Amino acid sequence: MNDMIDMKEEQFELDNTPDAENLWKAIGGSFSNISQAISEFVDDSISNFRRNWGKATMVRTVRLTLHACGEKVDITVEDGGTGIRNLANAMTLAGQADKETPLNEHGYGLKHALAYVDAKGSGWEVATRTEEDLKHNRCQVVKSPYAIGKGKLNSVYRTGWWPAHLGPTGTMISVSCSMEMLRTLCPEDNEKQKTFWQLVDILEEDLRYTYANILYNGEAEIELVVSDGKTSRQKKLKPLFPQWETGTLQELPVQKYDLGGGSIQIHCRYGSICTDKNNYSHYIRSMDASGVEIRINGRVIEHGLIKQVWGRSIHNSQNAFLAQIDLQTDSWDALPSTKNAKNGFREEDPRLRKLFRWIRANVQLPPSSRETKEQKLLAQLAEKKRAVPGMTRVAQEEGVFRTIGLNERVDLLTAQGGAVTIFEGKAGQTKTRDVYQMMMYWHGCVQDGIPVAEAVLIGERHTKAVRRLIQHINGMLGPDGRPYCFRAVTWAEEGITA
Numbered sequence: 001m002n003d004m005i006d007m008k009e010e011q012f013e014l015d016n017t018p019d020a021e022n023l024w025k026a027i028g029g030s031f032s033n034i035s036q037a038i039s040e041f042v043d044d045s046i047s048n049f050r051r052n053w054g055k056a057t058m059v060r061t062v063r064l065t066l067h068a069c070g071e072k073v074d075i076t077v078e079d080g081g082t083g084i085r086n087l088a089n090a091m092t093l094a095g096q097a098d099k100e101t102p103l104n105e106h107g108y109g110l111k112h113a114l115a116y117v118d119a120k121g122s123g124w125e126v127a128t129r130t131e132e133d134l135k136h137n138r139c140q141v142v143k144s145p146y147a148i149g150k151g152k153l154n155s156v157y158r159t160g161w162w163p164a165h166l167g168p169t170g171t172m173i174s175v176s177c178s179m180e181m182l183r184t185l186c187p188e189d190n191e192k193q194k195t196f197w198q199l200v201d202i203l204e205e206d207l208r209y210t211y212a213n214i215l216y217n218g219e220a221e222i223e224l225v226v227s228d229g230k231t232s233r234q235k236k237l238k239p240l241f242p243q244w245e246t247g248t249l250q251e252l253p254v255q256k257y258d259l260g261g262g263s264i265q266i267h268c269r270y271g272s273i274c275t276d277k278n279n280y281s282h283y284i285r286s287m288d289a290s291g292v293e294i295r296i297n298g299r300v301i302e303h304g305l306i307k308q309v310w311g312r313s314i315h316n317s318q319n320a321f322l323a324q325i326d327l328q329t330d331s332w333d334a335l336p337s338t339k340n341a342k343n344g345f346r347e348e349d350p351r352l353r354k355l356f357r358w359i360r361a362n363v364q365l366p367p368s369s370r371e372t373k374e375q376k377l378l379a380q381l382a383e384k385k386r387a388v389p390g391m392t393r394v395a396q397e398e399g400v401f402r403t404i405g406l407n408e409r410v411d412l413l414t415a416q417g418g419a420v421t422i423f424e425g426k427a428g429q430t431k432t433r434d435v436y437q438m439m440m441y442w443h444g445c446v447q448d449g450i451p452v453a454e455a456v457l458i459g460e461r462h463t464k465a466v467r468r469l470i471q472h473i474n475g476m477l478g479p480d481g482r483p484y485c486f487r488a489v490t491w492a493e494e495g496i497t498a
Ligand SMILES: Nc1ncnc2c1ncn2[C@@H]1O[C@H](COP(=O)(O)OP(=O)(O)OP(=O)(O)O)[C@@H](O)[C@H]1O
Pocket: 040, 043, 044, 045, 048, 079, 081, 082, 083, 084, 085, 089, 090, 091, 095, 096, 098, 099, 100, 103, 104, 105, 106, 107, 108, 109, 110, 111, 171, 340
């Protein structure tokens, strides 16, 4: 207590201004490939178009140019939006003072992307022209190197100069990188290096995929202009959509839902896709490309989600499964947070976990081929049993342990003359643990008062261990004092073929 009375506080000064050069190097590590970085520039342009929707002077086009010269690639990303309203904020790390739509989330994208593409920090420039600048026949330019603090950045008004071609106002980012940086688009390509034009094709596919819904609904256009000194190419990007296998597509009605921060609309469709042979990495029936894809207002954030949603991996035979979820809202709070580089969601966000619950409740995972085979065999067995004279009941997937609030499903249950037989079916060879699974169903029947007389394990073949265990169990008494009566048969013995 006395210590507290004697205590005094005296302020002293600490300067924790970060070293801009070191910071630039550190923030440049946010992405896994150049598509992700370029998408940050595109996001900012689209966000600006959305915010200023309906403005007559605006040209809702993003033009990406790549000019290769030897091992160097000059890149520009230009838009015909309304320009950057607050350039100081735009150049501030975590500058969130002028966010326009939920596509502006963290206040990092522009800086992170520049630092990734131009790690040396020696050759980038951001030029922007607002309506105010237009009146003064000027644009605002800020150029490398990055600096922190009042008046530290290299920023100028340029009069009588506007390098962009799209509209009277807008933004143009220029940055140079090495061909090596472009190769981040195809890192596993160590046998035969891809050419510049092949890398451009991959980048194009990524953009068509990431912004598919936005390109489709006409909110923005993306143009790609590429040259290597000899050839040049200019094209308007078309959205990339999956090709669905006939009859597999399920489209759910749009649902209003609250993930915990206000109402959003969930657009959801799912089914099996065919491989598109023209594609490099998207919609190609591989483990990475299938699963759940989640977009925010049409922009893809994460894909390939299976284990995160259902808690288990899928079998190779399920690689064609794709679920597309698009969350639509104008509200920042209503959406699960994304990672700073917008290449995924933050796993700990409760809104994401609630979304996963929604997906589990609304999206049906396809059965694996193993399950399908088993189901087919069991369906045949059920058919045969139905034809047996005196059979009073044949039920697949019958729940037991219901009296204690569970629903453990028995593969097949038949009743004849008041005696019940349960079947546990396995497509291939059975295992000892299958015998114990049957034991659980036996106990469930006894618990629920179902007069179970026999339990049959049916598979392609049985190991010695399985037969020995069944023999052992048949020498024991069950929970109601009666002996167990287990039997092992094969599909062939029952006259069933796959
Ligand atoms: N092309 C553009 N047109 C208009 N404003 C822009 C443009 N690019 C950037 N800005 C402005 O600069 C701000 C900072 O952009 P930056 O990408 O660094 O962060 P952010 O978009 O706010 O958040 P995020 O980290 O999610 O990208 C934006 O909020 C926006 O106000």
